[in-house]
Amino acid sequence: MRAQEVPASVLVGVGSWVPPRRVANEELAERLGRSPEWMYQRSGIRSRHVVEPGTSSGDLAVEAGREALVRSAVGQVAAVVVATTSPDRPCPGTAPSVASRLGMAGATALDVQAVCAGFVYGLAVAQGLIAAGTADSVLVVGTDSLSLSVAPDDPTSMLFGDGAGAVVLRSGHCEEPGALGPCVLGSDGGGRDLITVRGGGSEERSRPGGAPADRYLRLEGQEVFWRAVQHMTSASREALDAARWKPQDVDRIVAHQANARILAMLAERLGVDAERALSNVEQIGNTSAASIPILLDHADRAGDLRPGHRVLLTAFGGGLTWGSTTLVWPDFLSPDQSPHQLSSERRYVRPFGEDLD
Incomplete structure (x- = not known):
């Protein structure tokens, strides 16, 4: 197959879901021994959403996936890719369950683990499936519930919230609005201890005796x-x-919504006006693999992502892993045309500290 005949991956739907429970900095202040304003000044975060007992990353993924499928008008897809670092179980993967619960049992389904860069890695996997002809449409979901993985007394726990975001990609032409550009990916395993959960894997189990390894995210x-x-x-x-x-x-x-200061410095180094760097980190926090698709959905609903906008996606996460890609924002089913009643909070901020609602 010649290069020009390779089908492109075209974004045709987006959706997201955050759990109803909102936790403001004030609720964390006594436990962490930090003032609410101290937390905000260092992270740009004032609140985050966290799961209630009994809610898993897979549950969030199903809700976000359903939203994206409705807006895409695709109905069903041939493959489901779930990017998560907090899977429902160590075995099996979360994606087959998500596909089944969305009525797509039998679809190709797999998990991607690249922590906060997982969604961009998931887009690259979807591109490969479509380019190879394995699938003509793919649901890519980023979902994480890292509030369940952080130590309650660790000040870095203030950064993390829970949620899921999803996009639907279909086979198409590279000149179409919504067509993804090449995904640029990278890693550096020498930095694996900078963002890590040491316990729970074969590395821990292979060491005889001794105390269990730390099960919290560090x-x-x-x-x-x-x-x-x-x-x-x-x-x-x-x-x-x-x-x-x-x-x-x-x-x-x-960009991945890790920290408002990272977003500002990224725009500065790229030479892009700061107001073009979208953010919802103030109300959502760091939702790991879910942060980019949640922001895409929130920005689209707020009208700040409009058809024809040239969009740069970029993320960095544990591994260490990172990735970027581009697309021209498409025109698809608007939120008010969706038959589903949206019950999750839809707050959106751009730029850092400026509320658009």
């Missing part, structure tokens, strides 16, 4: 900050080059 914040800026900047530049775009051509940056 984060070396300062080092992660600088590496995130470095790798998202370089991957973004590669993705822009592949799309033959200049930084000034970018209408919107949709």
Whole structure:
């Protein structure tokens, strides 16, 4: 097959879901020994949503996937890719269950584990499935419930919220609005201890005797900050080059929502006006693999992502892993045309601290 005949992956639907329970900084202040304003100044986060007992990452994924499928008008897809670092079980993967619960038993279904870069990695997997002819349509979901994985007394726990976001991709042409550009991916396993859960895997089980390894998520914040800026900047530049775009051509940056200061520095290093870097981190927090698709959905619903906008996606996460891609935002079924009643909070902020609602 010649390169020009390889089908493109075209985004035709987006949806998201965050759990109803909202936890403000004030609720965490006594436990963490930090003031609400201290938390905000260091992260740009004032609140986050967390799951109630009995709600899993798979539950969130089903809700977000259903929203995306409704807006895509596709109905069913040939494959489901779930990006998560907090799967329902160590075995089996979460994706087959999500596919079955959405009425697509028999579909190709697999999990991707690239932590906060998982959604971009999931897009790349979907691109490969479509390009190879294995699937003509793919549901890609980013879902995480990291509030269940952080130590209650660890100050970095203030960063994390729970949620899921999803997109539907179909086979199409590279010139169509919504067609993904090349996905630029990278990793550095030498930094695996900077964002990690040491316990629960074969590494722990292979060591005879001794105390169990730490089962909580641990984060070396300062080092992660600088590496995130470095790798998202370089991957973004590669993705822009592949799309033959200049930084000034970018209408919107949709980056992993880890920290408001990272987002500001990323825009500055790319030479993109700060107001073009979208953010909902103030109300949503860091939702790991879910952050980019949640933001896509929220920004689309708020009218700040409009058909024709040139969009840069970029993320950085544990592994270490990172990735970027581009697309021109398409025109698809609007939220008010959706037959589903949306019950999750739809708050959106752009830029840092400026409420658009």
